Amino acid sequence: MARLFGTDGVRGLANRHVTAELALDLGVAAARQLAASGDVAGRRPRAVIGRDTRISGEFLSSAIAAGLASAGVDVTQVGVLPTPGVAHLTASTDVDLGVVISASHNPMPDNGIKFFARGGFKLEDGIEDEIEARLGTAWDRPVGGDVGRITAETTLADRNYIDHLVGAAGDHLRGLRIAVDCANGAASDIAPLALREAGADVVVINASPDGRNINQACGSTHPEQLQAVTVASGAAFGVAYDGDADRCLAVDHTGGIVDGDQIMGLLATAMKEAGTLAGDTLVVTVMSNLGLLLAMRRAGIATVQTGVGDRYVLEAMRAGGYTLGGEQSGHVISARHATTGDGVLTSLMLAARVVATGRTLADLASVVTRLPQVLVNVPGVDKTRASSDEGISDAVAAVEAELGETGRVLLRPSGTESLVRVMVEAGTQEQADAAASRLAGVVHERLAL
Secondary structure, eight states: OOOSOBBTBEEEEBTTTBOHHHHHHHHHHHHHHHHHHTTTTTSOOEEEEEEOSOTHHHHHHHHHHHHHHHTTOEEEEEEEOOHHHHHHHHHHSSOSEEEEEOOTTSOTTEEEEEEEETTSOBOOHHHHHHHHHHTTOOOOOOOGGGSOOEEEOOHHHHHHHHHHHHHHHOSOOTTOEEEEEOTTSTTTTHHHHHHHHTTOEEEEESOOOOSSOTTTTOGGGOTHHHHHHHHHHTOSEEEEEOTTSSOEEEEETTSOEEOHHHHHHHHHHHHHHHTOSGGGEEEEETTSOHHHHHHHHHTTOEEEEEOSSHHHHHHHHHHHTOSEEEOTTSOEEETTTOSSOOHHHHHHHHHHHHHHHOOOHHHHHTTOOOOOEEEEEEESBOGGGTTTOHHHHHHHHHHHHHHGGGOEEEEEEOSSSSEEEEEEEOSSHHHHHHHHHHHHHHHHHHHBO
16 A cells, blocks of 8 residues: 655645545544654643645644644644744744645645654654554543643744744845745745845735635746746846745746756855855755756765655755755755745845845856756656666666766656656757657556556
């Protein structure tokens, strides 16, 4: 049976795969695992629950709160708050468990559930497996005064997180105009407030969530509106978040996209100059462009590569004591200020760098010259056989031999969707397109359901 937890919690179609019943059971199982760990011995455990703006988040957050409280956990529901905001509350307040109801960049009909341990870090795989193993098993229910209480608190939670963001990046952005696409998601109120309190002149789009329009033709997966608004408004640059604001992509003053690799590259060089890049090392995933790795080598910065998922980036950062890491998709983790990817913090750090240097974002991002890269998603296949099929392995080896040192191939099953991703980098766009198309055809033929 497939593992319930993916690379970023439990995720699927809301009310079909991610149901109220599942949310309640996960709440119970998480509370029981917490009690069994011994970390809350002799006291009442506490949890905080936040969500993005999806309409399904309302009943799912209520259901998981009910599950936690029924198992003796006191719960505070903070309403709509970015994922990194919940992580920050879990790290900075007396909370044993953080819960986020969100499907991040996925379409509105999806939703998901992810947990943060005390300290604000995502749960390790082994703990998620323990929670999953407890689902549906017998347990002794508390009664009377031993059940948990459920309260709501949004204003103080928002204020706590905004103060943290501005405190981390400073309030010296006066005179800097920034265009912001909030994806009609969890950052719709928080991001403009934080940027304005830091002194920026903010032009805001897609910050009117109605429960149904999250990520809809906007945000980090659809930056076209932001590109147009950034140029039209004369902004120094623009930033786009996804639905739960744990990632950030940028647009320079000409409308050009600045992706997560370029963001990491310019921040890493800035931190190396300042002496704050621990070990002169940047942690990235195997999906990062070869151009970033080459640029870091030229700058005297080492790179450590991990599997895909910001949780694995963070694990490597914690193991090595590193201070910066992230993903091409825009998850950027600054370990000095956060325990997970934080899109709003990233945008503040970019703004601070632009102000400090007096250079344009386009100029700063030019430290990374991206090689042509193609990513093809192959749906309708048995992704569990992607790494074991000999025909696919032979096809990948043949393409790698053709590309030589000027390119590379990465083929992997998605951690959150039923598809296989084929990524090819090459010296020219034509080479990358042809190789990716050829490999995608082999995957479809060999793994078709």
